[in-house]
Amino acid sequence: MNQILNVDLGDRSYPIHIGAELLSQPGLLTPHIHGHQVMIVTNTTVAPLYLDTLKRTLLSTEQYQVANVILPDGEEHKTLAQVNLIFDALLENRFNRTCTLIALGGGVIGDITGFAAASYQRGVNFIQIPTTLLSQVDSSVGGKTGVNHPLGKNMIGAFWQPQVVLADTRVLKTLPARELSAGLAEVIKYGLIRDPDFFIWLEDNISGLMAMDDELLTEAIFRSCQNKADVVAEDEKEHGVRATLNLGHTFGHAIETEQGYGNWLHGEAVGTGMLMAADLSWREGWLSKEDCSRVRQILAHANLPAEPPAQMSAQCFIDHMLVDKKVLDGNLRLVLLKTIGQAVVTSDFSEMHLHACLEAGKNLGQK
Amino acid sequence: MNQILNVDLGDRSYPIHIGAELLSQPGLLTPHIHGHQVMIVTNTTVAPLYLDTLKRTLLSTEQYQVANVILPDGEEHKTLAQVNLIFDALLENRFNRTCTLIALGGGVIGDITGFAAASYQRGVNFIQIPTTLLSQVDSSVGGKTGVNHPLGKNMIGAFWQPQVVLADTRVLKTLPARELSAGLAEVIKYGLIRDPDFFIWLEDNISGLMAMDDELLTEAIFRSCQNKADVVAEDEKEHGVRATLNLGHTFGHAIETEQGYGNWLHGEAVGTGMLMAADLSWREGWLSKEDCSRVRQILAHANLPAEPPAQMSAQCFIDHMLVDKKVLDGNLRLVLLKTIGQAVVTSDFSEMHLHACLEAGKNLGQK
Incomplete structure (x- = not known):
């Protein structure tokens, strides 16, 4: 039932898996995690719903060092200051160049996490697990990452491609009706x-x-x-x-x-x-x-x-x-x-x- | 008497010009500036010595919109906060995606400016004018840009190549003897x-x-x-x-x-x-x-x-x-x-x- 779309970008190509219950399938994630250090970046809305599930999936087959950062929810927090919180967490946990960042959340979390991945130690791997329909159809493709500046939206960022994207339709069940629309x-x-x-x-x-x-x-x-x-x-x-x-x-x-x-x-x-x-x-x-x-x-x-x-x-x-x-x-x-x-x-x-x-x-x- | 070294990186290749009095030769810069907006980033030590010369050179043949940011001097200022000052200046001057950043200073200025260029609107052009012997032989090649984090040196950054590098031997005359060594x-x-x-x-x-x-x-x-x-x-x-x-x-x-x-x-x-x-x-x-x-x-x-x-x-x-x-x-x-x-x-x-x-x-x- 799952579908796979390959985004063809030469040596930066990656698959998008689409379907129900992807979050509990370790086999979709582990082939794309190259080191043993994994940092999940999510927000205060999504963490109570799906953070534990994702951690369980990650730890079910591999001995990763898993840490997480929980950022405040909302576009007004799409700032360089939040990116810096991710850097703090990565360095406090002594994450090295082979670490992997996982963005678990909507477009804001994806954009912030992608930019942190592009900039940490001049670039580390990242995985996107978009949890809104908008981010599943929009941020999954294109490689645009970044944050806002008080003088302009999306003014600071990088083009940075994920290793894999999981668009799990089941997480949309908890999405407010307005956001589905x-x-x-x-x-x-x-x-x-x-x-x-x-x-x-x-x-x-x-x-x-x-x-x-x-x-x-x-x-x-x-x-x-x-x-x-x-x-x-x-x-x-x-x-x-x-x-x-x-x-x-x-x-x-x-x-x-x-x-x-x-x-x-x-x-x-x-x-x-x-x-x-x-x-x-x-x-x-x-x-x-x-x-x-x-x-x-x-x-x-x-x-x-x-x-x-x-x-x-x-x-x-x-x-x-x-x-x-x-x-x-x-x-x-x-x-x-x-x-x-x-x-x-x-x-x-x-x-x-x-x-x-x-x-x-x-x-x-x-x- | 000038020498030119071409750094061969496919479509990111660029020339390094080496010789005396390059700073006053507009012909070395203008072919590499594609828009009309130029932001010079320098520091409090270098600005009084060479900023005016560079501005005169830029304005001698083309009608650029030239602005500058003068950062404090020293490794302790190689931080994300200084990068943000560059973003502030770029946005206050309404610089667009075709703008060019020029790093006029030593390794710290080159690293900060390069990272700002890599991240502003997901990447704009930049030019390096290294003013120390160390930065002329070290940061001119390799594309490493970035800043320090309290928990580690060079932990935040990007690989970003310049359009051109000018290594002017004449600016070394004002370099302290210890730095020449x-x-x-x-x-x-x-x-x-x-x-x-x-x-x-x-x-x-x-x-x-x-x-x-x-x-x-x-x-x-x-x-x-x-x-x-x-x-x-x-x-x-x-x-x-x-x-x-x-x-x-x-x-x-x-x-x-x-x-x-x-x-x-x-x-x-x-x-x-x-x-x-x-x-x-x-x-x-x-x-x-x-x-x-x-x-x-x-x-x-x-x-x-x-x-x-x-x-x-x-x-x-x-x-x-x-x-x-x-x-x-x-x-x-x-x-x-x-x-x-x-x-x-x-x-x-x-x-x-x-x-x-x-x-x-x-x-x-x-x-």
Whole structure:
């Protein structure tokens, strides 16, 4: 029942195992641990749920020296100071260059731990066990690690690939419903930007996914990671097609920033952002009104908000969007949809249409 | 008169320019600066001497946005906190992913700046302008960057290659005499471990080097970097022959640690450490007594100390040497000399000889 996706990166290639109950299978981990020292990095939310299980699995077959660091939960703790706590723990336990770090948690834990692994003794091995749907489909592929700086998100980091990723669908059972929906927004994104068959599959199976059927989740995660891996392989350094992964993100970032991080989840903001992108694409005459409705519907079925915050004016959106890092020389570029399954990065849209889109509120894609 | 050494690392290859007055030649820098934002990182000692010259050179032909950070001088400031000051400056000046960092200073500045470049926005370009002889022959090649942690030296860092290195012999004129000698210890090391002809050349030219003749310094730096580049190319990940670069370092670290960093310069401790390695090699019957004397003599001509601190007992050395990171499983491995120009990494030496060497004091290699 498990699926395996090989992310092909030459001598930095690695497998992603996807399925139920992976956390209790030592055979998925031990081949990727080369020394005998293992540091698990997790947070105060995940530790009580899964830390003991993981430790038991690790110690069931091998005599590892296992230690752990439990960080506070939340994006506001994605800082260099937390990375330094990991260094402290590694050095206090005298961990050497052949040690392995395991990130057990969501995207924040994965990003912090990956950067610590990239920088400890100039680079040690690390393993990712993402515990949110968002991190399973997003941080599993791409090798981006890092932390925030008070003056900017993800400003400090490294490209660093894991030895293996375990995406265990069973750990999603403890995920808050809002976070499952937020993760589905990123899953839906892959259908929209490049995989029309997957989008249809998602339309057919969205209720089973919302009910957390293991088999359907496995398939959805597999196809999301496969799509991301294809895009990243095509454009590792983010000069071209990789930017299509940002569908909905420029609108979404404006919402997140305006509302304050944490009030809207990233995936929720991206979901609404994707509907705004679909709306603008329809106004440009690319996406049919019918396809625009399909976008609206699947988001609704995934319990994602279908309109931006009422108090956000068009000008407010524009102000935020112009400081987004994807703006080159004042030229606003957006990821839009030519059709369902085909995204483009373009600044070739009318200002009038953009305004209408930003003003549409709850009528996105509807008139 | 300038020499150019190409460090061949595939798509991360870069040139080292060596010669007098390089700091005022914009043509050596501008081809390696791809964006228009340049951040110079230097320290309180070097800034008053060379920062203005470098800025003038940069601004003489191109319209760069040039900013600078001036860090405190000294190994005790080689910390993550200083790296963070660089991030602050980069973000306050809104530097983007195409910016370039220039390290203007000794090894500490090079290591800190290189790590900041490796980590800012997951990696930006950097240029090294080493201003000590030690950093010109040591940090110019190898790509090691990083900072210290209270629990260990160089524990946090990355492998990150520069775009270009300028080793300007003219900046050495302001170098304290002790630091010139300390740098020469590392130069002599390359002759000892793998280049007997270079060792003879050094014996012939040591007084000219001490007098800071530009042409001789250029030649000495070139051949040192060439030797290091050859070793690193052979063993990039430090599994084998690269360890011979540590000749004298295990003894030297014991001296540095016991005396407290800063009392003995690194190069001074390495110099004495190399004589201790030569002494032990002679006791093992490998190095002739005559060659051992040649080592003693060239160190004396370079004004380097020829004996360890009088109060350091053999046991004191052993205690320090056993915690050195090059000890694998309690097995003390040392870099010793089969002959002048041929080093080996070995644990195959007699404990009795090691004790005699550690007890020899001012009679190293002499009875």
